[in-house]
Amino acid sequence: MIKEEKKQTKYLLTFKTIGTMKMRKFFALVLTGALFAACSTDDMVEVDNGVITTGEKDAWVYLNIVTANGSMTRNLNGIQNGTDKESKVTDVMAIFFDGHVDDHGTNASAANPNVVNVGTMILGTPGQPSGAQGAAFEISKDAKSILVIVNPTAKFKAQINSKTKFAEINAAIAEDIADVAKDDNFMMTNAKGALEPSDADGVGETLKTYPTAGAAEGAPLTIKVDRVAAKIRVYNDVDVATNTLEVSDFGWVENATNKKYFPISQRIATWNEDPGNTGDGALGTFRAPYDQYKIGSYRVDPNYLAGKNSNAFTTAAYTDEYNAIADGGAITDATWSNGGNAGTWRGSATSAYCLENTQVAEKNSHAWTTHVIVKAKVYPKTIPSGPTTINSSDGDYTNDVTLNGTQDLIAYGSGIYTYTTYLNFVYEELVGYFMSPDESSYSTPFTDALNAFLAGNAVAITGTRGDSKAGAMVTADGLRTAFAGKTLAAGTVGTFKYYAVSTSYYKIMIKHDDTAAAMNALGEFGVVRNSVYDVRIGSISNLGYPEIPGPDETKDEEDKAWLSVKIDINPWTWYTQTEHL
Known part of the structure; x- marks a missing residue:
């Protein structure tokens, strides 16, 4: 059941005519949608009361826009009302065309109707939930469809100036x-x-x-509108009392966000929504609450097709399309720019728009x-101080080391170490190495992994093979001291990972329409306009990346060493996923 309280905001609509067309048609318009009432097609009223089809009659009408206010309540699962700041209407434009186009995002040869009117709806009482009644307006007799833009940006207004075609009006905007x-x-x-209006099946x-104001008021055209932005929220739900690792200093930031958008973006069905895939386990139904025509919850953005065939994500062609932190980068003003969010690690339960x-x-x-x-400091409570296999006569590793999140950590093999405890493993294997005969193939994996990480700053392993234990201990201890004098920075070489100040990073692809029936299917990942994506971190059981992981071709289903994903889709439209890291 949906319970709503509505208030009306009235608008005056003024137009400029494109070309010299005579303006003769009149109608009433009611805007609604994700920020407004969640109307269905049953809410739309159509009255045959002298419909003008020839453009030879005059009529008068006023416009009212029904907006939701803070007192609206819903008991409809999966829908979240926008805040007052997300829902306020300060400016509205209407652009009329002489035809329709539905496949403008995926069809390069799609229809390209002409602009016949551009109008601005002026608030009677700006910023208030109610205002003075609007005035009558008229439109060109050639108008067949309408695009409504609430709170148009300055770039959009500049883009449409003197434009005469739909493709020009709806061209991608970098903003x-x-x-x-x-x-x-x-x-x-x-x-x-x-473009609207459409029939019950979404066909334009x-x-x-x-011919009269009263007739138009009795049959207003209802148009739903979506916010152009998407919203992301991340929650740290880790229960530190039961989690296998200590977790502190939690933060997050979005990455690989789009720099461009279409004013309106074509809807398409996800793999899971497509009825044709039900035989393969797809749900085959449309669940997005504002997808009234059952077209699909996924969208076609400016780089959905073009630019997605290249793997050159370190080139200017990539950075022209995406805000992204490079591999091993840092969250600083110099490396991160995303609409005022520069250099910011956000805390738990905070949100960001993209x-x-x-x-x-x-x-x-x-x-x-x-x-x-x-990002988080992730570390075990205690770790062994050294190996269980002891080749020296002075190694005493019976007491564990307690960690507190201030130490640098090393992950190698199945173990976690501080640099000091790791060097104890290096020491013991080097004692065994120098005690072994020269011709033997005694392995030193801890030493080799560390030297590979140090690369050009590696420590040369020199000394007498087949030496006595005492001699081998002296040589190994000298090499341990040489290693201890090296300065290491966060990074990864092979299976050796060095974590500065116990800090791990994790990357989580946001899931839009997840399904266990398919792997990496269309629409499984991505963010679409007017949707809220909640990412909840349920647990962290492994160390992550030592550095911020930059864009790469890793797919989510191939990154399961750190991720176990659950998504609850509750069709702003609200998506939730829980991550166990």
């Missing part, structure tokens, strides 16, 4: 998210992802206009889809 998702000024457009139909980012199925990887980077 900071801070301008698209600004407090009290979130940009919103047709939720359908195409011609605008119905009326532009929608989608991709074809074969590009479901960290390079191409928006993901979250989590």
Whole structure:
């Protein structure tokens, strides 16, 4: 059951005519959608009261836009109301065209209707939940469809200036998210992802206009609108009392976010939504609550097709499309710029906005889809002080070492070490190495891994083979001292990983429509407009990356050493996933 309290905001609509077309048609418009009432097609009223089809009659009408206010309540699972700052309407534009187009994102030869009117709806009482009644307006007799833009950005207004075609109006815009998702000024457009109006199946139909104000008011055109931005929230739900590792200093940031967006983006079905895949285990139904036409919850963004066939994610062609932290980078103003979020590690239960980012199925990887980077100090409570196999006569490793998150850590093989305890392993294997005959193949994996990590700063392993234990201990201790004098930085070489100040990083691809029936299917990953993605960290049982992992072709299903994923989809539209790291 949905319980709603609504208030009406009235608008005055003024237009400029494109060309010299005579303006003769009139209609009423009601905007609704994710920020507004969650209407279904049953809510739309159509009254045959002298519909104008020839453009030869005059009519008068006023416009009212029904917006949700803070008192709206819902008991509909999976929908979250926007805050007042996310839902306020300060400016509305309407652009009318002489035709329809639905496949504008995936079809290069899609129809390209002409602009016939551009109008600005002026608030009677700006910023308030109610205002003065709007005035009558008229539109061109050639108008067949409409695009509504709530809170249009300055770049969008500049883009449409003097444009005459849909493709020009809806061209990709490069813009900071801070301008698209600004407090009290979130940009919103047709939720359908195409021009309106449409029939019950989402097929475009011609605008119905009326000869009198009363007739138009009795049959308003209802259009849902979506916020252009997506919203990400990350929660640290780790129970430190039961978690196998200590976890502290939690932070997160989004990575590989889109720099461009379409004013309206075409909807498409995910693999899981496509009824044609039910035989392979897909759900085969459409669940997004504002997808009233059952088209699909996924979207086609500006780089969904173009630019996704290259793996050159370290080139300018990549950085022109995405905000991304490079491999081993740092969260600083110099390396991270994403709409006012520069240099910020966010805490648990905080949110960030980003532009929608989608991709074809074969590009479901960290390079191409928006993901979250989590940072935390992760460490065991205690670790052994040395090996159980002791070759020396002075090695005493009976007392464990207690960790507190301030130590640098090494992960090698199945063990976790401080640099000091790791060198105890190096020492004991070197004692055995120098005691062994020269011709033997005595292995020194701890020493070899450390020297590989040190690379050009490695310690030369020299000394007498087949030596006595005492002699071998002296040689090994000298080499241990030489290793101890080296300065190590966070990084990975082979299976040797060095963690500065016990800090691990984890990358989590955000799941849109996850299903166990398919691997890396279309729509499984990505973020789409007007959706909230909650990422909950349920547990952390392994150390992560020693450095911030940059974009690469790793796919989520291939990264299971650290991730076990559960997604609850509760169709702003609300998606939740729980991560065990």
